[in-house]
Structure formats: C-alpha cells, structure tokens
Amino acid sequence: EAQVTQNPRYLITVTGKKLTVTCSQNMNHEYMSWYRQDPGLGLRQIYYSMNVEVTDKGDVPEGYKVSRKEKRNFPLILESPSPNQTSLYFCASRLEGGWGEQYFGPGTRLTVT
Amino acid sequence: AQTVTQSQPEMSVQEAETVTLSCTYDTSESNYYLFWYKQPPSRQMILVIRQEAYKQQNATENRFSVNFQKAAKSFSLKISDSQLGDTAMYFCAFMKLLRGGGNKLTFGTGTQLKVEL
Numbered sequence: 001e002a003q004v005t006q007n008p009r010y011l012i013t014v015t016g017k018k019l020t021v022t023c024s025q026n027m028n029h030e031y032m033s034w035y036r037q038d039p040g041l042g043l044r045q046i047y048y049s050m051n052v053e054v055t056d057k058g059d060v061p062e063g064y065k066v067s068r069k070e071k072r073n074f075p076l077i078l079e080s081p082s083p084n085q086t087s088l089y090f091c092a093s094r095l096e097g098g099w100g101e102q103y104f105g106p107g108t109r110l111t112v113t
Numbered sequence: 114a115q116t117v118t119q120s121q122p123e124m125s126v127q128e129a130e131t132v133t134l135s136c137t138y139d140t141s142e143s144n145y146y147l148f149w150y151k152q153p154p155s156r157q158m159i160l161v162i163r164q165e166a167y168k169q170q171n172a173t174e175n176r177f178s179v180n181f182q183k184a185a186k187s188f189s190l191k192i193s194d195s196q197l198g199d200t201a202m203y204f205c206a207f208m209k210l211l212r213g214g215g216n217k218l219t220f221g222t223g224t225q226l227k228v229e230l
Contacts (some may be wrong), residue, residue: 031216033218041222042204042221042223043206048215058217090158102160104157
C-alpha cells in the first residue's frame, strides 16, 4: 500500500530535550516536506526536499532541522524544543515535476512542556 | 508571496442540503493549481478536488464541485447532498512552481464544516 508513515504519532516532551520525528514513504517520491498545523493558521511549510541531499527552508524553519540521506526518509529534528513548537506536524511526499497529488502522513501531535 | 484566505471559520449544513465554502487567493502567477483538502477528526489530510488554473472548466468529483473564477481569484467548493461523513475541516490550498524546480503549497486557515441531522 502506497503510504507516508510518521513516528511517533503522539509525543509529550520537555523543553530542551532533543527529539526526532521520522517520516518515510514507499512511493519513490523525490519531493518531501514537513508542515505544522496550528489553530487559526492552517498548515505552514517548515522544510522541503526536492531529492536526496537537497533541502530548503519553508515558511517557518526556525528551531527545526531536516536531513535527506535516503530518498524514502525525511526526519524532522528539534534540537532544543520549546513550548511554541507544540503543534500537529505532517510529513508529505509527491513526485517531483508536474502537479501531482501530495500524499500526507497521519500526523504527529507534539506537546512541549 | 501567495496568500490564501478562507473567510468562514465555521459553517453548518443540514444533511442532504448543499453548502458552499469560499476561498480567495492572491498571486501574480499565471500557472498554478488549486486544491481542496478535507481533514476529518482522524486528522488525516484527504485530497477532495483540484483545479488547474489554465483550465476554464470547473472540476467535479462526485458530490464535490468547484467554482473557479480566475479573474476574481476565487475558488469555492460546493458540496451537494451533504452527508454526516462530510463533517471535517476543509482547507483550500494554492500550488505554484518554484524557481529552480519544485513547487510550493500554501494553505488557507481552514473552514470547520458540521453536517447536522
């Protein structure tokens, strides 16, 4: 089954404790991205990657890091999480080029206390 | 920068009735795509319908259709014969091509739709 998976689905952590949210897709998509969803703000792009070793900032990259060492994986790293990073996070992937559908993961609910 | 505006934070409709969700956007691009996504309580993002800007014909997917007015930069979603399962947050989104490749998806703030008996 074609899908985007994220882990963990729920995470409660404390300020300053480094964490990684994993994202993996099995569709051989070149393009992957991370979004955060906050009430009243919709989804905002954090980082995106157009292929292996190619990443770039989205609209709200501060406080986040990403890496793309393999085509299928695109982890989101919070080196020192803060309460304002409490949010719902989505990973997404699509084929590069054209206007194909973007496939979303199931979301990760992160709470930073 | 592109902006997408959904001016209705919440809406409700009776089952079997028709409802229209509004979306406007601002861009200087001539070629782009527009999307409506549905997010039910499960939080999964589900593509409902998409529209290519260069196509004048409005997209339709079963009970879902759009009214695309390019000059007015308006992209509303009409849901006919509303069903309880249509209860969800609906996001309008705009996609443009980026210089150097790739494309960028910008979302509106969402409209929470409740279908009532």
